[in-house]
Amino acid sequence: xxGVGRAGPLGPDGLVADGEGSAAPLALDTLxxxxxxxxxxxxxxxVSVPGVGPATLARLIGAIGSASDVVSLAQxxxxxxxxxxxxxxxxxxxxxxxxxxxxxxxxxARQADRIVDRVRAAGLTVVTLDDETYPARLRATELPPxxxxxxxxxxxxxxxxxxxxxxxxxxxxxxxxxxxxxAALLSAAGATIVSGLAIxxxxxxxxxxxxxxxxxxxVLGGGHDRLYPPAHARLARTIAEEGGAVISEHAPATxxxxxxxxxxxxxxxxxxxxxxxxEAGRGSGALTTAVWAMExxxxxxxxxxxxGAPTWAGCLExxxxxxxxxxxxxGPAELLADLELPDDPSAGGDVxxxxxxxxxxxxxxAAVLLxxxxxxxxVGRALVAGLATPDDLVAATDLPIATVLAALTVLEGRGLATxxxxxxxxxxxxxxxxxxxxxxxRRQFPGTGRRG
Amino acid sequence: MLATVNSxxxxxxDGRSIRVEVDVAPGLPGFTIVGLAxxxxxxxxxxxxxxxxxxxxxxxxRRITVNLAPAELxxxxxxxxxxxxxxxxxxxxxxxxxxxxxxMIGELSLGAEVRATPGTLPMVASLxxxxxxxxxxxxxxxxxARLVDGIECIGVESLAEAVGAIRSSRSRRRVxxxxxxxxxxxxxxxxxxxxxxxxxxxxDLADVRGQLEARRALEIALAGGHAMLLVGPxxxxxxxxxxxxxxxxxxxxxxxxLSATVIASVAGGERIRALVRRPPFRMPHHTTSYAGMVGGGxxxxxxxxxxxxxxxxxxDELAEFSRDVLEALxxxxxxxxVAISRVIGAQTFPARFQLVAAMNPCPCGMAGTDGxxxxxxxxxxxxxxxxxxxxxxxxxxxxxxxxxxxxxALVGRQEPEDSATVGARIAxxxxxxxxxxSGLLNARITGRELRAVAGLDGTGRRRLVELAEAERLSGRxxxxxxxxxxxxxxxxxxxSVAVPDLEEAARxxxxxxxxxARLAV
Numbered sequence: 001x002x003g004v005g006r007a008g009p010l011g012p013d014g015l016v017a018d019g020e021g022s023a024a025p026l027a028l029d030t031l032x033x034x035x036x037x038x039x040x041x042x043x044x045x046x047v048s049v050p051g052v053g054p055a056t057l058a059r060l061i062g063a064i065g066s067a068s069d070v071v072s073l074a075q076x077x078x079x080x081x082x083x084x085x086x087x088x089x090x091x092x093x094x095x096x097x098x099x100x101x102x103x104x105x106x107x108x109a110r111q112a113d114r115i116v117d118r119v120r121a122a123g124l125t126v127v128t129l130d131d132e133t134y135p136a137r138l139r140a141t142e143l144p145p146x147x148x149x150x151x152x153x154x155x156x157x158x159x160x161x162x163x164x165x166x167x168x169x170x171x172x173x174x175x176x177x178x179x180x181x182x183a184a185l186l187s188a189a190g191a192t193i194v195s196g197l198a199i200x201x202x203x204x205x206x207x208x209x210x211x212x213x214x215x216x217x218x219v220l221g222g223g224h225d226r227l228y229p230p231a232h233a234r235l236a237r238t239i240a241e242e243g244g245a246v247i248s249e250h251a252p253a254t255x256x257x258x259x260x261x262x263x264x265x266x267x268x269x270x271x272x273x274x275x276x277x278x279e280a281g282r283g284s285g286a287l288t289t290a291v292w293a294m295e296x297x298x299x300x301x302x303x304x305x306x307x308g309a310p311t312w313a314g315c316l317e318x319x320x321x322x323x324x325x326x327x328x329x330x331g332p333a334e335l336l337a338d339l340e341l342p343d344d345p346s347a348g349g350d351v352x353x354x355x356x357x358x359x360x361x362x363x364x365x366a367a368v369l370l371x372x373x374x375x376x377x378x379v380g381r382a383l384v385a386g387l388a389t390p391d392d393l394v395a396a397t398d399l400p401i402a403t404v405l406a407a408l409t410v411l412e413g414r415g416l417a418t419x420x421x422x423x424x425x426x427x428x429x430x431x432x433x434x435x436x437x438x439x440x441x442r443r444q445f446p447g448t449g450r451r452g
Numbered sequence: 453m454l455a456t457v458n459s460x461x462x463x464x465x466d467g468r469s470i471r472v473e474v475d476v477a478p479g480l481p482g483f484t485i486v487g488l489a490x491x492x493x494x495x496x497x498x499x500x501x502x503x504x505x506x507x508x509x510x511x512x513x514r515r516i517t518v519n520l521a522p523a524e525l526x527x528x529x530x531x532x533x534x535x536x537x538x539x540x541x542x543x544x545x546x547x548x549x550x551x552x553x554x555x556m557i558g559e560l561s562l563g564a565e566v567r568a569t570p571g572t573l574p575m576v577a578s579l580x581x582x583x584x585x586x587x588x589x590x591x592x593x594x595x596x597a598r599l600v601d602g603i604e605c606i607g608v609e610s611l612a613e614a615v616g617a618i619r620s621s622r623s624r625r626r627v628x629x630x631x632x633x634x635x636x637x638x639x640x641x642x643x644x645x646x647x648x649x650x651x652x653x654x655x656d657l658a659d660v661r662g663q664l665e666a667r668r669a670l671e672i673a674l675a676g677g678h679a680m681l682l683v684g685p686x687x688x689x690x691x692x693x694x695x696x697x698x699x700x701x702x703x704x705x706x707x708x709x710l711s712a713t714v715i716a717s718v719a720g721g722e723r724i725r726a727l728v729r730r731p732p733f734r735m736p737h738h739t740t741s742y743a744g745m746v747g748g749g750x751x752x753x754x755x756x757x758x759x760x761x762x763x764x765x766x767x768d769e770l771a772e773f774s775r776d777v778l779e780a781l782x783x784x785x786x787x788x789x790v791a792i793s794r795v796i797g798a799q800t801f802p803a804r805f806q807l808v809a810a811m812n813p814c815p816c817g818m819a820g821t822d823g824x825x826x827x828x829x830x831x832x833x834x835x836x837x838x839x840x841x842x843x844x845x846x847x848x849x850x851x852x853x854x855x856x857x858x859x860x861a862l863v864g865r866q867e868p869e870d871s872a873t874v875g876a877r878i879a880x881x882x883x884x885x886x887x888x889x890s891g892l893l894n895a896r897i898t899g900r901e902l903r904a905v906a907g908l909d910g911t912g913r914r915r916l917v918e919l920a921e922a923e924r925l926s927g928r929x930x931x932x933x934x935x936x937x938x939x940x941x942x943x944x945x946x947x948s949v950a951v952p953d954l955e956e957a958a959r960x961x962x963x964x965x966x967x968x969a970r971l972a973v
């Protein structure tokens with residue numbers, strides 16, 4: 001599907017024999033040595049070379065020894081021919097790397113310091129496959145990226161529970177609403193939410209988590225310096241600040257391109273124990289993420305959409321084609337049960353402190369509102385009852401509209417309320433606080449309720 | 453024989469006094485008009501010829517040359533017809549002039565009736581400035597012409613009446629001295645319009661059920677002159693709310709009323725009987741052209757931004773307006789005037805309007821409603837929102853999302869306030885602002901003066917910084933927040949801005965579909 005055989009990147013005969021006689025059997029084990037900073041830097045340089053994918057890189061390193069060896073080889077004169085000879089690919093092509101790639105490697109090696117400086121200047125952490133901190137779930141997949149560029153918390157990648165939420169970029173309001181609510185729900189239940197930062201479902205899922213101050217991981221399709229989509233720059237910043245992470249397998253300067261997104265999708269699926277597809281049309285990239293997840297033996301859940309809606313057609317197709325493997329999302333409570341996540345985080349005490357920061361111990365509404373002024377407290381208490389317009393809040397609190405609006409600013413400033421299109425709802429600790437926490441599992445999805 | 457008659461034409465919003473010189477000389481019969489006359493003026497020859505014959509005079513079979521002085525000024529319109537006809541009569545000695553020589557303004561019909569042309573008020577004013585004592589004006593525009601002080605206006609209905617008026621020194625239709633105004637603004641008829649009459653035809657705020665946030669925002673916007681945008685699905689009540697504006701605005705003060713009357717006179721349309729005290733409320737359709745919005749055209753006609761001067765320009769379906777038209781609003785919003793350059797000259801029109809706009813959140817209009825009514829992909833919603841450029845969004849002080857309310861809320865528990873109550877608060881808040889040093893409404897104050905009138909104490913300043921940081925406001929955004937907070941304090945009749953004012957003002961911050969997505973729907 002991604003130019004990768006079922007047997008993995010190295011193929012059944014992933015052994016390399018070259019003219020120099022260093023015929024080492026190539027396995028992932030050859031890469032797994034104690035990496036020092038130089039090795040990490042060298043990897044950062046090598047992944048930035050256009051035309052060098054994980055497979056080529058693994059072959060080069062296998063043949064030459066280590067990433068830093070590859071770089072220093074490329075820096076010596078006459079390196080082109082040695083590089084070409086160093087890693088002959090299996091199969092039809094005789095030469096190891098093509099002339100262009102060899103040139104590019106030499107080029108990159110000469111600028112190695114600049115590339116490394118750029119990574120450091122961007123404040124990125126490089127995590128290599130050999131590092132302890134490399135997410136184990138991703139390492140267990142076929143073709144894990146050799147290096148990840150991480151902004152934010154590296155530990156967020158290895159959260160005990162992690163679920164991916166993916167869907168179309170041209171999402172409808174309903175789809176985005178479901179995405180953000182499910183994301184908030186799963187986050188409150190202790191899972192880290194993985195997604196792709198795209199416009200649409202991805203963005204809504206991240207935003208849903210950020211609103212409840214949970215932990216979420218965004219996997220980019222390009223490099224960090226070419227953040228795509230630019231409209232989500234602020235969201236990306238917030239994710240990193242709130243204890244989540246924004247990661248990429250590409251060097252910072254890599255532009256996102258058509259082919260980089262399917263590669264990104266396998267990381268999304270690889271980081272998570274299960275992938276939820278929310279709104280996907282036929283041929284949506286979200287479906288490739290789902291299929292990849294299933295191929296790797298991970299769970300796949302699909303939110304069914306109405307018949308005849310083009311943006312949901314892919315979801316229905318997936319349910320039909322992967323009958324018995326892809327499972328249906330029957331409701332928030334059912335999803336939590338299927339994923340074996342606690343329905344009420346306070347009850348189970350099963351909250352991952354990493355991911356569910358802010359929900360530990362789940363205080364009561366009164367406790368959450370304790371430090372607020374009297375009017376904010378009154379309005380906050382009214383918000384717990386559910387989605388409300390300012391009119392509803394005035395009716396419920398008997399306060400003048402001006403006071404209600406000022407109180408909403410206070411609540412929003414503390415992350416206890418959010419608004420969209422003139423409606424307000426409780427958020428963060430206020431939404432998680434009992435009794436709202438218990439009510440949540442019974443809540444229906446928008447668009448699927450009121451019609452019956 | 454040569455005859456000279458004073459008249460005037462309209463140039464933009466100004467009148468220009470024109471000397472009409474008519475020479476009736478022996479020679480090959482002909483009728484020539486020189487002096488940069490436009491097409492409508494060239495056709496005056498035919499109207500004058502017909503009018504003379506039908507009024508019982510003869511059209512002299514001689515060589516008639518009409519010169520319009522000053523020669524370098526382009527002249528347009530039909531306001532010189534009467535002066536040309538009378539000039540021909542004087543020049544051909546069919547009529548002997550009386551003692552004082554009145555000026556005259558008016559268009560002629562072939563039946564020799566005198567018709568009104570747009571802009572009688574500024575034209576008469578320009579003659580008065582020239583020291584002209586008497587002017588003949590179309591009877592239909594007499595009320596309007598009489599608003600000018602220092603000049604005697606005589607209404608005439610036909611060419612015959614005009615001839616009668618110049619034969620005698622006294623008019624046959626002597627006019628009762630009216631309540632007059634001086635163009636300097638002193639000595640005005642001070643009787644305010646009865647409020648009931650002014651509000652006729654527009655809905656009362658009591659007709660608007662619910663939508664407390666939007667009602668509150670409207671009150672603030674009108675009190676401080678702030679630009680406002682209402683966003684909501686169809687049926688939320690955006691247009692109804694906006695249509696209550698005429699009943700909420702206080703009457704114009706003297707200077708503004710004069711300016712509004714001149715603009716109304718030039719724009720034509722309704723007959724003007726008294727000084728226009730009601731602030732204009734214009735709601736141009738979203739298909740309005742560029743020239744229709746900013747003004748222009750062959751005669752430098754004022755556009756909607758000028759017609760809304762001193763009042764409110766309401767743009768319903770903001771995102772449906774063409775991009776050019778919306779971008780053209782930037783200069784008038786910033787400068788309070790609009791400069792137009794055309795072949796016939798450059799003009800600067802006043803455009804101190806307050807912008808009130810309404811739009812749907814997405815093309816289908818249903819984004820954010822219950823039950824998943826919206827079927828627009830996010831990209832389409834974004835594109836729709838981005839039709840309103842950042843530069844224009846930046847100039848809007850108050851943003852209000854209006855959700856569609858459930859029927860229960862519309863049936864209502866409580867009787868909403870009516871326009872008279874809210875209007876009184878708005879008038880009081882405006883008076884408070886105008887009593888300050890600059891006399892400007894809050895929407896127009898900036899920089900140091902804004903800091904001075906806000907009167908924030910230490911707590912207030914700290915809270916302002918917090919809010920600005922939380923919303924990542926720019927300098928302009930922060931100033932906007934303070935301005936709106938200042939108006940909120942004015943409505944409450946307080947000398948300085950308090951923390952709750954800032955917090956309320958922060959609610960009316962800019963948003964769009966994308967921020968809505970970020971904020972977790």
